[in-house]
Amino acid sequence: xxxxxxxxxxxxxxxxxxxxxxxxxxxxxxxxxxxxxxxxxxxxxxxxxxxxxxxxxxxxxxxxxxxxxxxxxxxxxxxxxxxxxxxxxxxxxxxxxxxxxxxxxxxxxxxxxxxxxxxxxxxxxxxxxxxxxxxxxxxxxxxxxxxxxxxxxxxxxxxxxxxxxxxxxxxxxxxxxxxxxxxxxxxxxxxxxxxxxxxxxxxxxxxxxxxxxxxxxxxxxxxxxxxxxxxxxxxxxxxxxxxxxxxxxxxxxxxxxxxxxxxxxxxxxxxxxxxxxxxxxxxx
Amino acid sequence: xxxxxxxxxxxxxxxxxxxxxxxxxxxxxxxxxxxxxxxxxxxxxxxxxxxxxxxxxxxxxxxxxxxxxxxxxxxxxxxxxxxxxxxxxxxxxxxxxxxxxxxxxxxxxxxxxxxxxxxxxxxxxxxxxxxxxxxxxxxxxxxxxxxxxxxxxxxxxxxxxxxxxxxxxxxxxxxxxxxxxxxxxxxxxxxxxxxxxxxxxxxxxxxxxxxxxxxxxxxxxxxxxxxxxxxx
Amino acid sequence: xxxxxxxxxxxxxxxxxxxxxxxxxxxxxxxxxxxxxxxxxxxxxxxxxxxxxxxxxxxxxxxxxxxxxxxxxxxxxxxxxxxxxxxxxxxxxxxxxxxxxxxxxxxxxxxxxxxxxxxxxxxxxxxxxxxxxxxxxxxxxxxxxxxxxxxxxxxxxxxxxxxxxxxxxxxxxxxxxxxxxxxxxxxxxxxxxxxxxxxxxxxxxxxxxxxxxxxxxxxxxxxxxxxxxxxxxxxxxxxxxxxxxxxxxxxxxxxxxxxxxxxxxxxxxxxxxxxxxxxxxxxxxxxxxxxxxxxxxxxxxxxxxxxxxxxxxxxxxxxxxxx
Numbered sequence: 001x002x003x004x005x006x007x008x009x010x011x012x013x014x015x016x017x018x019x020x021x022x023x024x025x026x027x028x029x030x031x032x033x034x035x036x037x038x039x040x041x042x043x044x045x046x047x048x049x050x051x052x053x054x055x056x057x058x059x060x061x062x063x064x065x066x067x068x069x070x071x072x073x074x075x076x077x078x079x080x081x082x083x084x085x086x087x088x089x090x091x092x093x094x095x096x097x098x099x100x101x102x103x104x105x106x107x108x109x110x111x112x113x114x115x116x117x118x119x120x121x122x123x124x125x126x127x128x129x130x131x132x133x134x135x136x137x138x139x140x141x142x143x144x145x146x147x148x149x150x151x152x153x154x155x156x157x158x159x160x161x162x163x164x165x166x167x168x169x170x171x172x173x174x175x176x177x178x179x180x181x182x183x184x185x186x187x188x189x190x191x192x193x194x195x196x197x198x199x200x201x202x203x204x205x206x207x208x209x210x211x212x213x214x215x216x217x218x219x220x221x222x223x224x225x226x227x228x229x230x231x232x233x234x235x236x237x238x239x240x241x242x243x244x245x246x247x248x249x250x251x252x253x254x255x256x257x258x259x260x261x262x263x264x265x266x267x268x269x270x271x272x273x274x275x276x277x278x279x280x281x282x283x284x
Numbered sequence: 285x286x287x288x289x290x291x292x293x294x295x296x297x298x299x300x301x302x303x304x305x306x307x308x309x310x311x312x313x314x315x316x317x318x319x320x321x322x323x324x325x326x327x328x329x330x331x332x333x334x335x336x337x338x339x340x341x342x343x344x345x346x347x348x349x350x351x352x353x354x355x356x357x358x359x360x361x362x363x364x365x366x367x368x369x370x371x372x373x374x375x376x377x378x379x380x381x382x383x384x385x386x387x388x389x390x391x392x393x394x395x396x397x398x399x400x401x402x403x404x405x406x407x408x409x410x411x412x413x414x415x416x417x418x419x420x421x422x423x424x425x426x427x428x429x430x431x432x433x434x435x436x437x438x439x440x441x442x443x444x445x446x447x448x449x450x451x452x453x454x455x456x457x458x459x460x461x462x463x464x465x466x467x468x469x470x471x472x473x474x475x476x477x478x479x480x481x482x483x484x485x486x487x488x489x490x491x492x493x494x495x496x497x498x499x500x501x502x503x504x505x506x507x508x509x510x511x512x513x514x515x516x
Numbered sequence: 517x518x519x520x521x522x523x524x525x526x527x528x529x530x531x532x533x534x535x536x537x538x539x540x541x542x543x544x545x546x547x548x549x550x551x552x553x554x555x556x557x558x559x560x561x562x563x564x565x566x567x568x569x570x571x572x573x574x575x576x577x578x579x580x581x582x583x584x585x586x587x588x589x590x591x592x593x594x595x596x597x598x599x600x601x602x603x604x605x606x607x608x609x610x611x612x613x614x615x616x617x618x619x620x621x622x623x624x625x626x627x628x629x630x631x632x633x634x635x636x637x638x639x640x641x642x643x644x645x646x647x648x649x650x651x652x653x654x655x656x657x658x659x660x661x662x663x664x665x666x667x668x669x670x671x672x673x674x675x676x677x678x679x680x681x682x683x684x685x686x687x688x689x690x691x692x693x694x695x696x697x698x699x700x701x702x703x704x705x706x707x708x709x710x711x712x713x714x715x716x717x718x719x720x721x722x723x724x725x726x727x728x729x730x731x732x733x734x735x736x737x738x739x740x741x742x743x744x745x746x747x748x749x750x751x752x753x754x755x756x757x758x759x760x761x762x763x764x765x766x767x768x769x770x771x772x773x774x775x776x777x778x779x780x781x782x783x784x785x786x787x788x789x790x791x792x793x794x795x796x797x798x799x800x801x802x803x804x805x806x807x808x809x810x811x812x813x814x815x816x817x818x819x820x821x822x823x824x825x826x827x828x829x830x831x832x833x834x835x836x837x838x839x
Binding site for chain 2: 160163164166167170171173174175176177178179180181182183
Binding site for chain 3: 085105106224266269
């Protein structure tokens with residue numbers, strides 16, 4: 001069967017979009033050790049920030065620039081008011097972030113209504129790529145994801161801050177014993193991860209229908225991507241995102257979207273079992 | 285001068301491990317802390333550096349109370365800690381470990397200065413710290429703590445699990461640090477030979493209390509006096 | 517909590533049994549439905565509070581129970597006659613078997629019971645709801661309607677549970693029996709085993725306990741109780757739809773249990789009744805604000821009252837009084 005090159009491009013786009021969402025999650029999971037079930041809602045908040053800014057007449061680009069800042073602040077508050085207080089109770093952190101997700105989602109419903117909205121892409125239209133027209137904004141999002149990947153790699157491996165973050169991920173107590181203000185570092189990382197989710201939300205908003213459920217749709221694939229990622233760095237996250245996002249998009253093209261989601265979820269459960277087993281073995 | 289007075293500390297409220305410990309440590313001196321497992325030796329080091337839960341008592345550095353400060357503040361004020369176990373950042377290179385040890389500090393020692401004291405680390409500088417041998421990891425752990433240029437070094441069983449010839453070498457390195465840089469060392473140690481070689485004075489802990497204070501030479505001359513306490 | 521105090525439970529059931537004398541029949545009918553949710557809440561409290569297994573998909577088993585009742589009640593299953601009682605039996609059996617099958621996949625020694633396990637249950641919840649929506653046999657997103665009510669085989673003919681008061685009393689009996697049974701289970705050696713595994717699975721394994729088997733049993737028991745609640749709910753409501761197995765209801769169940777108290781099934785049950793009753797009173801008035809209020813409530817309870825409202829009270833009662 002000849003494979004349509006556009007199909008591969010779609011799978012790549014899906015994987016890169018997922019990477020954008022998952023990279024923020026990976027930062028908070030790696031450093032703070034918290035599975036933040038409100039991460040999907042941070043993305044939602046980013047998309048609605050873009051919507052609100054556009055409605056205010058400031059245009060899409062202002063929204064794209066503002067979303068990471070607004071959502072970063074939201075993440076900072078989430079860390080300060082919720083996650084920090086539950087450090088000794090990891091299961092309760094899950095529950096509390098799930099509750100926070102509900103609060104954010106329902107606040108969005110209260111402010112913008114339950115219906116879906118559309119945001120026009122800033123550069124409409126398509127370019128011909130591999131012999132077929134391809135939407136420009138989708139290419140922009142792919143470029144942004146690559147940019148974020150490069151930025152993350154630079155930040156983690158070429159700066160003092162990155163060294164501190166890698167140290168705190170490797171051993172939190174030893175980092176404090178080395179004179180690092182670990183709590184401040186974690187707050188910064190959490191806000192940064194949230195900002196990335198906000199950026200992802202604003203960037204992908206013109207490709208999707210913006211509705212209150214869109215966060216949940218991204219949360220699970222992003223989680224699976226992070227949990228099955230080999231290693232904690234951006235490279236691992238990219239592999240996880242490629243497996244989950246690319247796989248889903250390819251199965252969806254050959255079978256049906258529902259089946260694709262099921263297949264990917266089932267595959268991830270199997271992968272997760274192995275990863276979880278490996279982690280448990282290491283902790284022992 | 286590092287002074288500890290009436291220190292009561294532990295991990296859970298109402299269940300203190302230390303039941304009131306006093307000690308003082310001057311620059312250029314080595315104070316050994318000995319005792320059986322569970323006597324509270326490690327907890328003492330953790331309580332001084334803010335890692336254990338303090339319920340009462342004071343810790344003063346040059347007359348200034350530091351007992352309510354967070355760990356990173358205490359470390360930056362000049363108290364280095366080499367925790368029990370491997371004490372290195374796995375996944376980071378040797379050089380990154382050493383840089384990280386100095387990052388939060390005002391006058392860190394550059395890795396180059398540390399390599400002169402620990403030459404084997406220079407050869408391994410680009411290796412993952414987790415891939416080093418046990419003895420090398422121990423040297424890296426100490427070098428990492430020294431990177432912050434501390435005035436007092438708290439060492440938790442540095443000889444544990446490494447071979448005797450390396451313990452010998454470690455003793456020589458520590459002795460040189462104390463003699464040359466005027467470092468004050470608080471040494472928790474089960475290895476009587478190493479403690480006897482370095483210590484100016486020795487505290488014996490039992491059930492979270494100081495039950496005996498012996499001058500250093502006693503360790504070497506009359507080991508029976510200390511072995512009685514350790515149940516050897 | 518290792519021992520459920522008996523006196524508060526008896527007082528609670530006695531007071532509830534007298535309620536139809538004073539309450540209007542619509543309220544009695546509503547409470548009968550809430551008791552089904554109470555079964556779901558108790559199953560989750562057992563799994564989470566006693567077993568340490570936080571589940572984001574407990575409604576999956578409730579929903580499977582409800583669909584099992586619906587399929588048998590409508591005679592849609594081959595070989596099985598359209599019998600409500602048989603449907604209730606299948607509402608117990610099918611979730612149990614499903615839990616055992618899923619448990620063999622999830623509750624292995626190699627999957628730790630921390631956050632990764634919770635995320636897996638979240639994934640399961642999503643899969644369940646999507647499958648129900650995608651299945652024409654299950655009525656897709658419209659669900660199945662026109663289910664027969666529960667019928668008790670009494671001498672002199674079957675007695676159909678249509679009126680609120682008898683329905684309420686039957687449900688009260690079932691729920692009370694389950695609560696007291698769970699209290700006994702929690703106080704028994706099996707309950708101690710479950711708590712030992714929750715506290716430290718590795719140490720329990722060293723003591724010769726098989727943590728996987730202990731967790732699997734708890735998972736299956738909780739699924740059976742949730743399924744029973746679902747079956748009884750379908751019998752009363754006469755209608756089943758995919759949200760009965762979805763994340764929304766699973767989240768609501770978490771709210772009830774967190775508010776009531778995860779440590780005690782009785783407290784969790786009281787939490788379910790309290791939250792559902794408040795929803796009945798304020799829900800219409802708050803409208804779309806109700807889910808927002810639920811989220812805030814869950815957040816505040818987790819942060820400020822980890823034992824739950826009733827759980828804290830019961831713990832105080834259960835503490836032995838020292839002279």
